[in-house]
Amino acid sequence: MPLLEASNLRKTYRLSRKNQVEALRGVSLNVDAGEMVAIMGPSGSGKSTLMHILGLLHAPDANGGPPPELAFDGQKVVKLADRPRTRLRATQMGFVFQSYNLVPNLTALENVMLAGEYAGVPRSRARTDAVEALGWVGLAERSNHRPVEMSGGEQQRVAIARALVNRPKLLLGDEPTGNLDSTRSAEVLQMLRRFNRERGQTVLMVTHDPEVGAACDRVIHMRDGRCERSVVNQAPASA
Amino acid sequence: MRLIRQLARRKLRTTLTVLGITIGVWALVLFGSMANKINGLVSGASATYEGKVAVTDASNSTIGLGISPMRISVADEVDAVEGVVAAVPEIQMIYDPTAGGSFGISDTVQGRVAATDVRSGEAALAADEGRLLTAADEGSMVAVFGRTLADKKGARVGEEIEIRGFAFQVVGILQSTETVPDYVAYVPLSAAQHAFAATLPAPIRSAIPEEELVSQVMAYPADGVSEADLADRIEAGVPDVSTVTRADYDKQLGTSVGLINSILIGVALISVIVGGLSVINTMAMSVAERTREIGIKRAIGGSRGRIIRELVIEAGVIGLTGGFLGVGLGVLVVQAMNAGGRATGNVLFAFTPVIAIFAVVFAAVLGMLAGLVPAWGAARLDPVQALRHE
Numbered sequence: 001m002p003l004l005e006a007s008n009l010r011k012t013y014r015l016s017r018k019n020q021v022e023a024l025r026g027v028s029l030n031v032d033a034g035e036m037v038a039i040m041g042p043s044g045s046g047k048s049t050l051m052h053i054l055g056l057l058h059a060p061d062a063n064g065g066p067p068p069e070l071a072f073d074g075q076k077v078v079k080l081a082d083r084p085r086t087r088l089r090a091t092q093m094g095f096v097f098q099s100y101n102l103v104p105n106l107t108a109l110e111n112v113m114l115a116g117e118y119a120g121v122p123r124s125r126a127r128t129d130a131v132e133a134l135g136w137v138g139l140a141e142r143s144n145h146r147p148v149e150m151s152g153g154e155q156q157r158v159a160i161a162r163a164l165v166n167r168p169k170l171l172l173g174d175e176p177t178g179n180l181d182s183t184r185s186a187e188v189l190q191m192l193r194r195f196n197r198e199r200g201q202t203v204l205m206v207t208h209d210p211e212v213g214a215a216c217d218r219v220i221h222m223r224d225g226r227c228e229r230s231v232v233n234q235a236p237a238s239a
Numbered sequence: 240m241r242l243i244r245q246l247a248r249r250k251l252r253t254t255l256t257v258l259g260i261t262i263g264v265w266a267l268v269l270f271g272s273m274a275n276k277i278n279g280l281v282s283g284a285s286a287t288y289e290g291k292v293a294v295t296d297a298s299n300s301t302i303g304l305g306i307s308p309m310r311i312s313v314a315d316e317v318d319a320v321e322g323v324v325a326a327v328p329e330i331q332m333i334y335d336p337t338a339g340g341s342f343g344i345s346d347t348v349q350g351r352v353a354a355t356d357v358r359s360g361e362a363a364l365a366a367d368e369g370r371l372l373t374a375a376d377e378g379s380m381v382a383v384f385g386r387t388l389a390d391k392k393g394a395r396v397g398e399e400i401e402i403r404g405f406a407f408q409v410v411g412i413l414q415s416t417e418t419v420p421d422y423v424a425y426v427p428l429s430a431a432q433h434a435f436a437a438t439l440p441a442p443i444r445s446a447i448p449e450e451e452l453v454s455q456v457m458a459y460p461a462d463g464v465s466e467a468d469l470a471d472r473i474e475a476g477v478p479d480v481s482t483v484t485r486a487d488y489d490k491q492l493g494t495s496v497g498l499i500n501s502i503l504i505g506v507a508l509i510s511v512i513v514g515g516l517s518v519i520n521t522m523a524m525s526v527a528e529r530t531r532e533i534g535i536k537r538a539i540g541g542s543r544g545r546i547i548r549e550l551v552i553e554a555g556v557i558g559l560t561g562g563f564l565g566v567g568l569g570v571l572v573v574q575a576m577n578a579g580g581r582a583t584g585n586v587l588f589a590f591t592p593v594i595a596i597f598a599v600v601f602a603a604v605l606g607m608l609a610g611l612v613p614a615w616g617a618a619r620l621d622p623v624q625a626l627r628h629e
Contacts, residue, residue, distance in 0.1 A: 052623050055538075057538060057622050057623050058621075058623055082542075082543065083542060083543075086537070086540055086541070086542045086543070087540070087542070089538070089539070089540045090539065090540020090541075090542075091540070093540075094539075095538050095539055097626070101531070101535045101538075101626065102535075103532055103535060103536070104532070105241070105244050105245055105248055106241060106244075110241060114536070114539065114541075115539050115540065118536070118539060118540035118541045118542070118545065119540055162539065163539075
């Protein structure tokens with residue numbers, strides 16, 4: 001059962017009147033519910049752009065080729081207005097970024113609560129949920145610390161708790177282990193794998209790290225704005 | 240708490256912005272209180288003309304003050320005009336003809352036979368110390384002082400005080416009314432005639448005997464007769480007099496008071512708006528610095544409305560804080576300046592809770608409006624671009 005169904009995704013960035021970059025040149029792919037998928041490829045291959053479109057942060061270009069299609073959990077989303085797109089992001093998706101992207105003046109607990117509040121969860125329940133989510137990532141004791149008071153690994157775990165607190169169907173990672181050493185990287189990967197297996201949450205990650213790719217069910221290789229090939233790992237490496 | 244922490248991230252900038260609003264609101268409180276005082280004085284003075292027509296000599300040129308001499312027989316002529324139910328002779332004098340101008344209402348001496356003018360508003364006056372005048376005081380050199388004038392001149396019940404070169408026994412001090420009576424020394428008609436006559440040029444003094452001297456006649460209309468109609472009839476029926484009704488007084492003073500109020504409130508509003516511009520500046524800088532943070536919030540599901548709300552509330556809190564501080568500072572200055580001015584009779588400010596509420600609400604709304612501009616821009620940011628912002 002596909003969670004994401006995409007076809008003909010194109011994106012061109014116009015940097016100036018004469019300079020434009022074709023980041024995506026007609027990408028089509030499906031991601032099944034419960035899959036853990038890595039998107040790999042050299043820099044400039046369009047993998048981050050693809051993730052931004054799949055994560056509803058950007059819309060694909062509508063002109064210059066066959067009409068783009070994108071369905072999330074069966075719902076067509078290409079022409080969705082900003083408000084319902086934002087609502088889908090808040091309730092059905094979680095984001096983990098390379099540089100953690102926590103709000104600096106908020107504590108770990110408040111950062112996680114923010115995702116709940118944006119999803120429309122009442123404040124008191126958002127707090128309870130956030131405490132629970134910090135427990136999942138082993139940071140219950142650090143809930144009142146601010147990002148500057150935490151290590152990179154801890155910050156990324158807070159970011160994972162924030163991404164998971166609303167129990168989204170899709171977890172999107174943009175180089176989630178990119179800033180971590182190998183030990184912390186393995187920890188984070190293990191954590192994502194655990195949530196994927198135990199809760200059936202779909203995980204889609206952009207990565208340069210072959211170890212991350214090896215731990216996923218499938219790796220989509222991109223080059224020059226196109227999906228070059230999709231390789232299924234028959235026996236994903238245990239994270 | 241989150242909000243306070245957010246504002247505390249840039250302590251100096253937030254403090255300076257709050258200070259900008261504080262100064263603006265302070266000016267608003269100060270000038271608003273001054274305008275309020277002027278309005279109170281003028282409307283109080285205007286109210287003394289309610290339901291009556293002041294008749295003065297045609298040569299009288301002072302707005303709201305009949306100080307040109309005329310014969311007491313004018314009162315009989317006025318009384319004889321159709322529609323007049325009562326005509327009460329009075330004397331009005333500047334308390335100290337040698338003193339310069341003062342803020343608001345002039346200090347005056349008013350002489351009439353006590354309790355004869357039942358509709359004059361005299362009945363509403365109450366003694367704070369001593370007693371009120373009675374008809375039996377005619378022939379005596381006694382005085383009852385309004386509260387402000389008493390404080391200014393150091394009048395004390397039981398002691399003598401000099402008014403226009405004559406010694407008067409102070410028999411009472413009135414409770415404060417916050418308007419005209421506070422600035423008046425009430426004396427018997429005979430005493431006023433005596434003091435008034437002494438200052439007149441010899442030809443007038445010899446032409447009008449002291450006991451026939453008045454400077455104003457208050458005429459009261461019969462039921463169903465308007466003050467304006469009565470004023471017309473008096474001017475038509477009594478030679479060489481002019482009349483002033485409440486409408487005349489309001490018309491003569493209304494324009495200039497309105498102008499003064501506009502200037503005062505205008506200056507205050509400019510101050511607050513300058514404060515508001517500093518909020519725009521602060522919030523714009525804050526948004527520029529927090530572009531990435533806004534991108535994060537948008538990415539994890541913060542709607543545009545929510546982002547705008549967060550930033551507008553932040554700006555509103557700056558405005559509200561400045562508003563409270565400005566009102567507090569304004570109250571302190573108003574109280575200090577009023578306390579200082581009480582000794583000289585120049586109480587410049589009338590501060591009311593309405594001014595405080597208006598100033599605080601205005602500051603908060605201004606802050607929020609000022610925050611709306613950068614907040615709107617922040618909410619329109621492309622989340623991906625914002626996330627890449629360093």
